[in-house]
Amino acid sequence: MRNKLIYWLIWIFVLVIILLCVSIFSLCVGSASISFKKIFSLILEGKYTTEYAIIFNIRLPRIILGFAIGGALSLAGVILQGMFRNPLVEPYTLGISGGAALGVCLNIILKLNSIIGILSIPFSGFLGAILVIILVYFLSLRKGVLRIQGLLLIGVMISFIASSLIMLLMAISEIEDFHGIIFWIMGSLEEPNWILIKLVLSLSILGLVTSYFFCFDLNALSLGEEEALHLGINVERTKKFLFLLASLLTGFSVSVAGIIGFVGLVVPHFMRMFVGQDHRILLISSFLGGASFLILSDTIARTIISPLELPVGVITGIIGGSIFIYALTKKDFILGR
Amino acid sequence: MLKIQNLSCGYDTIFSFGQQKNLEFVLQDINLTVEKGQIFGIIGPNGAGKTTLLKAISRILKPKKGKILLDGKDIWQMSFRGLAKKIALVPQTFNSIDMTVEEFVLLGRIPHIKKFQFLESKEDLKVAQNCIKLTEIWELKDQLISNISGGERQLALIAKALTQQPRLLLLDEPSLHLDIAHQVKILDLIKRLNEEFKLTVVMVLHDLNLASEYCEKLVLLNEGKVYQVGTPKEILNSHIIKEVYKTEVLVEENPFSSKPYILLVSQKREVSNEKRVNSDLYGRW
Numbered sequence: 001m002r003n004k005l006i007y008w009l010i011w012i013f014v015l016v017i018i019l020l021c022v023s024i025f026s027l028c029v030g031s032a033s034i035s036f037k038k039i040f041s042l043i044l045e046g047k048y049t050t051e052y053a054i055i056f057n058i059r060l061p062r063i064i065l066g067f068a069i070g071g072a073l074s075l076a077g078v079i080l081q082g083m084f085r086n087p088l089v090e091p092y093t094l095g096i097s098g099g100a101a102l103g104v105c106l107n108i109i110l111k112l113n114s115i116i117g118i119l120s121i122p123f124s125g126f127l128g129a130i131l132v133i134i135l136v137y138f139l140s141l142r143k144g145v146l147r148i149q150g151l152l153l154i155g156v157m158i159s160f161i162a163s164s165l166i167m168l169l170m171a172i173s174e175i176e177d178f179h180g181i182i183f184w185i186m187g188s189l190e191e192p193n194w195i196l197i198k199l200v201l202s203l204s205i206l207g208l209v210t211s212y213f214f215c216f217d218l219n220a221l222s223l224g225e226e227e228a229l230h231l232g233i234n235v236e237r238t239k240k241f242l243f244l245l246a247s248l249l250t251g252f253s254v255s256v257a258g259i260i261g262f263v264g265l266v267v268p269h270f271m272r273m274f275v276g277q278d279h280r281i282l283l284i285s286s287f288l289g290g291a292s293f294l295i296l297s298d299t300i301a302r303t304i305i306s307p308l309e310l311p312v313g314v315i316t317g318i319i320g321g322s323i324f325i326y327a328l329t330k331k332d333f334i335l336g337r
Numbered sequence: 338m339l340k341i342q343n344l345s346c347g348y349d350t351i352f353s354f355g356q357q358k359n360l361e362f363v364l365q366d367i368n369l370t371v372e373k374g375q376i377f378g379i380i381g382p383n384g385a386g387k388t389t390l391l392k393a394i395s396r397i398l399k400p401k402k403g404k405i406l407l408d409g410k411d412i413w414q415m416s417f418r419g420l421a422k423k424i425a426l427v428p429q430t431f432n433s434i435d436m437t438v439e440e441f442v443l444l445g446r447i448p449h450i451k452k453f454q455f456l457e458s459k460e461d462l463k464v465a466q467n468c469i470k471l472t473e474i475w476e477l478k479d480q481l482i483s484n485i486s487g488g489e490r491q492l493a494l495i496a497k498a499l500t501q502q503p504r505l506l507l508l509d510e511p512s513l514h515l516d517i518a519h520q521v522k523i524l525d526l527i528k529r530l531n532e533e534f535k536l537t538v539v540m541v542l543h544d545l546n547l548a549s550e551y552c553e554k555l556v557l558l559n560e561g562k563v564y565q566v567g568t569p570k571e572i573l574n575s576h577i578i579k580e581v582y583k584t585e586v587l588v589e590e591n592p593f594s595s596k597p598y599i600l601l602v603s604q605k606r607e608v609s610n611e612k613r614v615n616s617d618l619y620g621r622w
Contacts, residue, residue, distance in 0.1 A: 005456060216447050224432050226397055232421025232448035277436050
């Protein structure tokens with residue numbers, strides 16, 4: 001047991017170091033590059049300079065948001081893959097992103113954001129996500145039993161319906177609304193509102209802590225529902241709770257940052273390759289891995305063709321997908337098996 | 338130890354549009370008592386409800402009528418964890434995952450893990466390692482569960498169930514798909530556990546000869562009802578088997594254990610005896 005704990009702590013340490021390096025790198029690079037040494041002096045005495053403003057008002061919020069959302073999405077991915085025992089499930093499979101996107105679409109087209117204010121966009125996204133969660137949940141509930149396969153199919157179908165409705169809305173929308181919708185859907189970590197960033201950060205960490213109350217349940221569930229029942233797990237209650245937890249994590253991530261794909265699918269797989277199946281280490285390592293991955297992707301997205309900025313979803317897809325395929329083909333080599 | 342009273346069980350049809358409401362019970366009015374320290378066998382033809390009975394005992398299936406009492410307490414009144422500390426089930430199959438045998442067996446400690454306990458304690462590890470040694474898979478403990486053979490996997494499943502430290506062990510056809518060496522190994526192990534640790538065992542067996550050899554008491558199920566309960570000698574005779582299984586068999590005595598031994602009689606032999614009678618029928622074709 002001691003050995004296992006040490007092994008896990010080493011992994012957590014390595015992942016934290018990676019996260020710190022990525023964050024510092026992200027603070028330094030950009031259209032105005034600031035050297036690593038200069039950052040410290042800026043923190044201490046450089047208030048009211050432009051560089052201070054760049055770091056604390058532009059780059060740092062993005063890093064914190066990337067940490068929170070990358071972590072939350074990967075965590076949701078681990079929970080769902082563990083619960084469904086299906087490696088292809090990701091947070092967006094359940095139609096939550098579709099619901100959020102539809103909410104935001106309606107908001108933009110009905111011009112609610114200019115009436116109520118800019119904060120109405122994440123709010124309407126979250127409302128859409130919640131509606132989909134409730135819909136999927138109750139449609140797949142039969143006699144108090146949450147049917148996992150039904151849940152998946154209903155989620156996928158709702159995704160399709162939502163994306164068709166979004167296309168319909170886009171087809172009838174005006175040109176500037178159209179751009180707004182496209183940009184929102186592609187996802188971005190740009191969020192000027194500090195309160196929202198702090199909210200997402202605390203919810204995401206709260207999600208991580210809560211998920212740890214279910215780490216043994218998730219381990220038992222990886223053997224199958226009946227097996228978990230034999231191990232004394234209240235399977236129905238656990239499934240419902242985990243579904244709601246993963247959905248909420250996905251819901252607020254999507255409503256703040258738009259649809260950033262691939263993080264929730266690839267990072268859990270990647271972590272499973274390295275740290276193994278045990279959810280006690282998998283949950284935290286996916287959270288940290290997802291956070292680093294999203295911060296790095298976002299840094300690349302905003303620097304690669306600077307001063308222009310690419311949508312971060314493009315980078316997560318390209319980098320994530322290719323690294324994953326590479327790792328999958330080299331898996332035996334990496335693991336030394 | 339285990340008492341089943343007037344148990345009736347059935348599965349809900351998934352697509353019930355009203356007219357299928359009066360569902361037929363798979364098990365009807367089962368009454369059984371399993372004494373402490375017994376090896377109890379459930380036998381019967383396919384579809385007789387053997388696995389359903391096991392599912393009812395392990396609380397996967399809710400009874401429509403009747404009760405299942407464990408030490409006088411209704412299992413549906415017990416907590417999930419409480420039951421898992423008393424009953425462990427060895428399933429027929431399981432989803433293979435990337436896990437070493439030791440990690441897999443350690444999962445059996447989950448019902449004993451306390452709230453806010455994050456790591457398995459030394460005692461948990463000790464119990465799991467003892468169970469691995471007991472089932473003689475110590476040298477496999479660092480191998481991946483997906484890479485070991487079927488017989489070894491069955492042993493790992495038993496080790497995991499034993500790690501739960503149950504008082505009642507349920508097994509669903511433990512000898513299925515195994516060669517004779519592993520069949521004997523696994524059933525000998527079960528017998529040994531029963532003798533050394535006074536573990537009560539309830540198992541579904543297809544092979545009547547294994548049931549006869551290893552079980553003290555048998556229940557023969559037929560079409561969801563108890564056909565007869567008794568010792569192997571009382572139940573395994575050619576009349577009862579013919580009646581339930583609709584198959585002609587010859588029952589002899591095993592010279593080593595003096596338990597009943599069932600020999601199958603090929604149906605072709607009977608046909609050749611009755612050939613003359615039937616030749617008219619074939620002749621018309």
